[in-house]
Amino acid sequence: MQMSGLLWTREELAQIRGHAHRSTQLGQSLSELREELDQALTAGVVVPGQGEPGSYEHNTHKHNAKLIEHAALMGRVMENNAYLDLSRDLLLGYAQVYRDMPFQVARNTNPPGKLFHQILNEHIWLLGASLGYSLLNGHLSADECEHIESGLFKPMLDMFTVTYAHDFDRIHNHGLWAVAAVGICGLVTGQDELVDKAVLGLDGSAGTGGFLAQIDKLFSQDGYYVEGPYYHRFAIHPLCLFAEALARHRPGLNIYERGGQRIGRSIRALLCTVYPDGRFPALNDASRSMDIDDEGVQIALAVHAGRYAPVPELVAMAAQQNGTWVHRFGAQLADAVENAPRSCHIPSVLLADGDGGQAHLKLGEGARRHHLVFAAGQHGMGHGHFDLLGLTFFSGGRERLKEYGFCRWLNVEPKFGGRYLPENEGYAKQSVAHNLVVVDQASQHGGNHRLADQCHGCIEKFVDRGDVDGLIAVCGSTEDAYPGVSLRRHCILLEIGRSEAPLLIDIVEAKGTGKHCYDYVFSPAGQIVRWWGEFSARDTLEVLGVGHGYQHLWVVGEQASSREHAMTWLDGDRFTTWHQYSEHPAEAMQLLVGANDPEHNLRHEKKIMSRVHAGSNLFVNVFEQHGYFDEASECCRNARPDLNSIAVKRLSEERIEVTLNFPQEVKSLSVDTGAAGEADYITYRGGDRRHD
């Protein structure tokens, strides 16, 4: 086996070449890279000076690291010397200027680099440049190698491991990039001591820093990453690259077996969070558009297929990607995709983490399938949102109950340099920005990250009978999110024959000592069609509250206090009706996000809130999807919901019976948190004929 670069042999490069000019995933990636490189050849080598985040200089440096890697790789794959020369000339250009370049000014808690304001970007840069350099083996003179290694790589490595030694051993996604960059550069330049530091940490113990400690500590037993999918896909990128480099060049480490195949678990944990449209749910700080075409996800899928197994649901997901890793595993995956069925069963998953965890309830197949995310695990450190027992729901191609996501215009320079905006703390992280019950108009754990990090939710039940009677349920609770109040939530997806989409039955039990204000809130997308019952619209919009995100909400209108509410909205081609039964009379409000936002950092989105003042309360909600609307063809069906009313009985302290009255039939369901087994937790009787 003759290596032609750190991660590619000659034979593998030839295998990859076989996909050129084909319409496979790998063929797509190759033609995109060719287009990028041909444009770059026309533009020539440009090594700019220093600039602000989001500036031309910043963007060009980022792009140049990609070019160094892509040009070297495609030079080898396509046997094109012009590409190899481009990679070489870029490296030489940086080697010329890097040593004498001054440090940038720090803009956040990250130490500054030279090319970039935060060292993280410089780690990413080195990793890409090192991979590219490894592929130029044999294309560079000894002088050129010396020039690049001493002028560029050495000062970078010194900066990372000496100047910022304090940052190198941090167990964090940034730390993972640091060790992967240093380790890969060490392997490429033959510096074993650097590789050891990267693997074992600066102290060589593998206990407090380095790649092995990162693998052990950064992910739960199930591979769950506490910051959420958005940062998980970012962390998995260096995780997979460095693992693959070590698997090839330090096979004795058995890296893919480490921690009970922790890397494989982590890849599966990430991928099981993906919505049917390929986007990641925006749990914790996250954009609403990050998807499986992210480079790290492409690599992770390929690595899983190559090093663990090409399991059917991952191959089905790969088929949704617009490209794959340019690597033998990408080639294998592309071949697997060609031979795989279009659709397959996607199992529901509970990602445990101690007593808590994150549940992913899934029903159906294909792009219009259903996926409910229920969060009852850890907080998520500095990127955590106060969203314990929060849910999001994706169905029929759209997120029906939405996450707001982060408040950040990433890389948009005029928006605070593209960094997190004040409204991220002020609104996006606060409990009221999510789909849950807020107590006393305050965020969970008082909105205190340190406190929240010490707590987590508890998953009490998890039942997957999707294949049996079309029912999936989860029950979670928290005792410590609010002093003196316990919250328990049951989320049930239930397929009923009449409709393409399952009902979402959402039961929240709030129990407090003394009197509290309980706000059941959710975020629908699209247009309100109608509130069933009288609705008073406000002429003048006033702010709802004074803090914890309430200061960013206007009240658009309300319904009088009642134990029953219903409201229908339209999003895309489908109607959804929210039906609520509340134990105590609740005032329902329609809200609008965007108050107290002088810099236009928030999106004007709708929220619905149902408010009760009581010691305890039980909210039983049914989200019924129905009908069809296509404006262009002027076609509409079933714009009214089918469900007439909800009746609720408390059979005991822990047993709740919910009866759904449809025009032609009655469906009845009970939950019993006290039941010993999961089989007895939920009882469902459907299809009884009504006798009136």
Added chain:
Amino acid sequence: MQMSGLLWTREELAQIRGHAHRSTQLGQSLSELREELDQALTAGVVVPGQGEPGSYEHNTHKHNAKLIEHAALMGRVMENNAYLDLSRDLLLGYAQVYRDMPFQVARNTNPPGKLFHQILNEHIWLLGASLGYSLLNGHLSADECEHIESGLFKPMLDMFTVTYAHDFDRIHNHGLWAVAAVGICGLVTGQDELVDKAVLGLDGSAGTGGFLAQIDKLFSQDGYYVEGPYYHRFAIHPLCLFAEALARHRPGLNIYERGGQRIGRSIRALLCTVYPDGRFPALNDASRSMDIDDEGVQIALAVHAGRYAPVPELVAMAAQQNGTWVHRFGAQLADAVENAPRSCHIPSVLLADGDGGQAHLKLGEGARRHHLVFAAGQHGMGHGHFDLLGLTFFSGGRERLKEYGFCRWLNVEPKFGGRYLPENEGYAKQSVAHNLVVVDQASQHGGNHRLADQCHGCIEKFVDRGDVDGLIAVCGSTEDAYPGVSLRRHCILLEIGRSEAPLLIDIVEAKGTGKHCYDYVFSPAGQIVRWWGEFSARDTLEVLGVGHGYQHLWVVGEQASSREHAMTWLDGDRFTTWHQYSEHPAEAMQLLVGANDPEHNLRHEKKIMSRVHAGSNLFVNVFEQHGYFDEASECCRNARPDLNSIAVKRLSEERIEVTLNFPQEVKSLSVDTGAAGEADYITYRGGDRRHD
């Protein structure tokens, strides 16, 4: 030539059959119809009773007329007797019940039918059923024919021509459906006297009613239809079908030559309004999603290709359609599409109508090309909006300056039965809902349709130098929209080298006697990025005004009075910056649509307003598109605009010079409405180096 149905010969049906199982436009239509019919065969024949608009019954009757036509046509095309039987059984089912069915209750000014609440739907029903019946020739027994003609067609025809004789001769899109339905049924059932009535009107004069009078009076010389594209595409459907029937069966009428080829002009006039993405601009009452896949548009395109010429821009448009007419002309068009280039030059067009008209300024090719619509023609009768000198602008795949469209949830039964909502008069039609200058916070012509119908705007200049120096301009004016105030607007699209998209330079001259309030308003889509300069956000949102649509606008915030304003927004992958110079200091406001809307009939959209109190004022606006943003890949470029400032000089009463100061250069442009020729109207000097 053996007719197998009114519009199809055996040979033509064979030609159509040749497209089955192919991926041509016609092949697509055939497979969609097959799918529809196979579902219908499974469901069986269902003839329901009477129902509300948007109800199951209403929808089923509508669908059944389609089924009768489609099943007969596909039965002949695919030589499938099951389809022919389905068509027959549906006709027999209706013949069984129709005569004794009571009349519905009228819901608007339209007389009621039996199947539907408005007679219009019953006309459409008869037209489709008659075409289907014509194709069953030879498949029905004499008894069956007698049963269908006496039980179904005769009572319908009596209703249309006797009971509602007063409505039959109306020159209106409804009247066009009436004569087409009666004429086509008359041709199919061999009742010449009915055909004569449909062609010449009830009095036989061709002067006040009937198809010939409709052709002469409903469309301007240029084929422009006063109600706007949304109703034009609805009127063109019966226009083309009946014309084609007469061309075949009354060739002596030379129908396609009538009125200087008025039908061909009308088709071209409609199609030249289409945006690059295939949707129609929402001028006057219109949905924002109606597009060229509407059945009427598919037929019109095919008829133009077959009866006039398959001109390149229409073939390019046909290539964007997802189907075509199942007819020999559809087959010809599908063949033409296969052999046509993907993209072609789309010419700018001025649709004249007396002194006024509608200008369509077009630049570029392909899906990201640019299209500005400027309205300075007639009002549009009951569907007219008070939008004289209004503009909309489509560029880079999106409408950048938006039309609100109608306020109607078509066929959504819980929204006022799917009919026009009160907010259509209250907001959507009002001047402030458009992109223009509103005077004294009132709509044009006092919001009086009758007055507005007697007036129209005036096009003063129209210059297309797109091929020469990338400049297209139009100038229009009105003297009578407001008493004592004249308004003139210049819209200029100007390609400048630096950017993919042209600048839109928008100059409004308002001249009044006495003091007035001038509100320059426009509707951006997407997210506000930044107001350049200090912006005060309101905590509490108050209503802007008391009538003419102002009661539906909240004030979100404002900038202090100034002669210069700039604001950047992001929509899709592109930024747009609005730069304004105002002769007198203007107060700029950010507004939100949706106040005083207790029924949730309005969409919460943004508006920008710049307000001046003065006798006269000159607003010079530049809309600069710039940069790129893709959140998923976290890539952003050029989020700041390039244009530094605008300087304006009045060189004479009619000559205005605008200087655009960019960092590296100055561009200067002047308009002179007093210039004799269009060549001298606009002077442009670009690319001068700056001397400071």
